[in-house]
Amino acid sequence: xxxxxxxxxxxxxxxxxxxxxxxxYGLLREVLSDVVTTPIRLAKALTGGRTRAIHPAxxxxxxxxxxxxxxxxxxxxxxxxxxxxxxxxxKVLSRVTEPTKGMVTIRGRVGSLLxxxxxxxxxxxxxxxxxxxxxxxxxxxAEIERxxxxxxxxxxxxxxxxxxxxxxxxxxxxxxxxxxAAHLEPEILVVDEVLAVGDAEFQRKCLGKMGDVAQQGxxxxxxxxxxxxxxxxxxxxxxxxxxxxxxxAPTQEAVDFYLASGQAETGERVWEPDEIPAAAAPFRPIAxxxxxxxxxxxxxxxxxxxxxxxxxxELGAQLTGLRVGMYLSTMxxxxxxxxxxxxxAKRYEEFGVRKPGRYFSxxxxxxxxxxxxxxxxxxxASSFGVRRYFMDENALSFGVDVSGAPGTQWPEMRHGPxxxxxxxxxxxxx
Amino acid sequence: MAKSTAILxxxxxxxxxxxxxxAALNLGDVWTxxxxxxxxxxxxxxxxxxxxxxxxxxxxxxPLLTMLVFNFVFGTIAKVxxxxxxxxxxxxxxxxxxxxxxxxxxxxxxxxxxxxxxxTKIYFPRLVLPLASVLGGVVDFAIAFVIxxxxxxYYRVTPTAAVWTLPLFLLLTLVTALGTALWLSAINVQYRDxxxxxxxxxxxxxxxxxxxxxxxxxxxxWQLVYSLNPMAGVVNGFRWALLGTxxxxxxxxxxxxxxxxxxxxxxxxxxxxxxxxxxxxx
Numbered sequence: 271x272x273x274x275x276x277x278x279x280x281x282x283x284x285x286x287x288x289x290x291x292x293x294x295y296g297l298l299r300e301v302l303s304d305v306v307t308t309p310i311r312l313a314k315a316l317t318g319g320r321t322r323a324i325h326p327a328x329x330x331x332x333x334x335x336x337x338x339x340x341x342x343x344x345x346x347x348x349x350x351x352x353x354x355x356x357x358x359x360x361k362v363l364s365r366v367t368e369p370t371k372g373m374v375t376i377r378g379r380v381g382s383l384l385x386x387x388x389x390x391x392x393x394x395x396x397x398x399x400x401x402x403x404x405x406x407x408x409x410x411x412a413e414i415e416r417x418x419x420x421x422x423x424x425x426x427x428x429x430x431x432x433x434x435x436x437x438x439x440x441x442x443x444x445x446x447x448x449x450x451a452a453h454l455e456p457e458i459l460v461v462d463e464v465l466a467v468g469d470a471e472f473q474r475k476c477l478g479k480m481g482d483v484a485q486q487g488x489x490x491x492x493x494x495x496x497x498x499x500x501x502x503x504x505x506x507x508x509x510x511x512x513x514x515x516x517x518x519a520p521t522q523e524a525v526d527f528y529l530a531s532g533q534a535e536t537g538e539r540v541w542e543p544d545e546i547p548a549a550a551a552p553f554r555p556i557a558x559x560x561x562x563x564x565x566x567x568x569x570x571x572x573x574x575x576x577x578x579x580x581x582x583x584e585l586g587a588q589l590t591g592l593r594v595g596m597y598l599s600t601m602x603x604x605x606x607x608x609x610x611x612x613x614x615a616k617r618y619e620e621f622g623v624r625k626p627g628r629y630f631s632x633x634x635x636x637x638x639x640x641x642x643x644x645x646x647x648x649x650x651a652s653s654f655g656v657r658r659y660f661m662d663e664n665a666l667s668f669g670v671d672v673s674g675a676p677g678t679q680w681p682e683m684r685h686g687p688x689x690x691x692x693x694x695x696x697x698x699x700x
Numbered sequence: 701m702a703k704s705t706a707i708l709x710x711x712x713x714x715x716x717x718x719x720x721x722x723a724a725l726n727l728g729d730v731w732t733x734x735x736x737x738x739x740x741x742x743x744x745x746x747x748x749x750x751x752x753x754x755x756x757x758x759x760x761x762x763p764l765l766t767m768l769v770f771n772f773v774f775g776t777i778a779k780v781x782x783x784x785x786x787x788x789x790x791x792x793x794x795x796x797x798x799x800x801x802x803x804x805x806x807x808x809x810x811x812x813x814x815x816x817x818x819x820t821k822i823y824f825p826r827l828v829l830p831l832a833s834v835l836g837g838v839v840d841f842a843i844a845f846v847i848x849x850x851x852x853x854y855y856r857v858t859p860t861a862a863v864w865t866l867p868l869f870l871l872l873t874l875v876t877a878l879g880t881a882l883w884l885s886a887i888n889v890q891y892r893d894x895x896x897x898x899x900x901x902x903x904x905x906x907x908x909x910x911x912x913x914x915x916x917x918x919x920x921x922w923q924l925v926y927s928l929n930p931m932a933g934v935v936n937g938f939r940w941a942l943l944g945t946x947x948x949x950x951x952x953x954x955x956x957x958x959x960x961x962x963x964x965x966x967x968x969x970x971x972x973x974x975x976x977x978x979x980x981x982x
Contacts, residue, residue: 369716
């Protein structure tokens with residue numbers, strides 16, 4: 271059988287950090303020196319920036335010499351921790367970004383469930399967005415027309431198909447978006463973690479759809495952090511680590527290897543020296559951890575228990591006005607909160623100047639706070655209005671288990687990222 | 701199963717590899733995605749005047765108000781020579797293509813950054829975005845054109861026999877707008893400075909274009925230099941075709957058209973060669 275996807279020596283290099291930290295939060299002095307050097311930069315920029323001196327530390331290889339084939343009709347699992355290169359691989363395969371080296375040969379149309387709802391416009395109705403989104407995904411008008419009823423039925427938004435999607439609940443929006451993408455019928459389907467969203471019933475439908483696609487002899491690439499889904503849906507799996515392919519084996523074997531090699535989601539993110547942009551100095555992140563009350567690093571947070579989030583870092587020089595903080599967001603990219611370690615005015619006074627040395631900034635997420643699902647933690651170290659030293663928007667992801675949380679006697683998905691234990695009273699008025 | 705007919709056709713083979721040197725234009729790719737161009741235009745039009753009280757009337761109000769202001773400043777106060785045409789219709793004839801040009805230039809130059817999530821998440825020829833923005837300007841033009849017809853009747857101006865050439869000048873406007881926007885939108889991906897440059901650019905360009913005044917006030921020996929601005933050719937052409945001013949096709953207009961083409965072709969190559977890094981740098 272012919273290979274549907276052939277990846278040969280694929281490498282992708284990214285430039286990190288420097289431009290952002292320099293221009294967004296420039297000091298006045300830097301801004302002025304900027305003005306002086308503008309003509310030179312302008313000349314360089316217009317020639318495509320290729321004349322810029324290459325500073326090795328400001329590049330990272332998100333993919334490093336990756337090669338593999340996928341036979342037509344196979345379902346291939348892709349696992350690896352955050353930053354291993356899974357998303358970059360899918361981005362290259364779906365032609366969003368170009369590789370730096372190597373080649374990919376693909377036979378057929380690639381459909382991606384990476385980013386459902388791209389091209390959706392809130393002002394347009396469900397019907398209009400189906401056409402728009404279908405066109406964005408490369409469907410022909412006739413094809414969309416043929417599948418229209420099926421898409422609407424699958425998404426379960428029949429009554430609202432002529433309502434602007436800005437009036438939709440996030441669940442409806444997502445279902446509609448997924449329905450369009452799922453009906454693209456590509457020869458090669460790329461799925462990334464999308465199963466982590468939506469209610470249980472809808473998730474089952476999505477898995478079913480993926481199964482159908484595979485049974486029709488099409489090829490599926492499936493990225494997930496969920497080992498049981500990987501085991502259930504794939505025959506073969508590849509393991510990525512820091513951009514390299516370190517294992518390819520039948521799924522059971524690959525998952526065992528992955529779990530045993532200790533790089534599965536561990537509730538800890540350690541920054542290696544080559545992952546830190548030179549521009550971050552003097553700030554050097556060391557590790558981000560999630561710990562339970564006993565101080566053990568955990569990868570799944572129980573909603574009913576408080577957990578501590580800890581960022582360990584080192585300062586190579588004295589810093590004034592430093593704020594170290596984090597973003598918590600859902601896997602769909604909605605922010606849950608942003609908080610800094612010196613948000614408290616008194617603490618800001620106390621730590622206005624931080625001497626060189628190793629630090630821990632810790633905070634506690636209270637019990638009865640998060641709803642079930644996967645969340646992503648980002649970290650940020652900056653001095654307000656002066657400079658951003660370091661930022662990693664997706665440093666660590668973790669799952670939340672809600673057993674024992676309020677309302678779990680009903681096996682249903684509750685909307686919203688928080689699951690508070692509210693103080694209810696019920697009063698009979700008459 | 702009827703559903704799976706799509707996969708029965710012989711799948712095409714796609715090679716993904718780093719592109720080197722001057723990127724091939726590969727315009728066939730854009731043709732494959734022509735329906736997306738159509739849908740983008742349609743979406744922009746549907747959304748453009750949403751939640752405005754006056755709706756599509758804005759397409760008329762904008763050039764009309766500008767015309768009134770121009771009429772007051774240049775027609776009544778400064779008494780600019782108008783080649784024997786009433787000032788309101790003299791300026792409105794120019795404001796039509798000019799309005800379309802600035803709208804197209806502005807939206808197209810921002811089209812990549814405005815559709816950032818599409819660019820970073822999905823593959824399609826990026827050229828679709830500026831192209832759709834530029835073509836979307838034609839709709840506003842058509843609406844505002846109705847007013848022009850009304851004015852022609854009111855001022856009893858009979859369009860010349862050359863009125864059939866209007867689409868050509870319309871095309872020249874689109875080519876100029878697209879060519880410039882290709883450069884600016886590609887630069888805008890990395891340097892948002894373009895957002896600050898655009899207002900100045902359109903303002904200066906307005907002064908360099910015979911919208912408020914007649915191109916005849918430029919002395920003979922500067923005409924050739926003046927025509928390096930393709931929009932000068934457009935405005936002269938519009939007045940010639942509709943009002944019968946003697947600013948018709950000539951060597952200078954040929955220069956205008958040639959410049960517009962050069963900008964478009966160079967813009968296409970520049971856009972294509974920068975395209976490969978759009979998703980990474982935007």
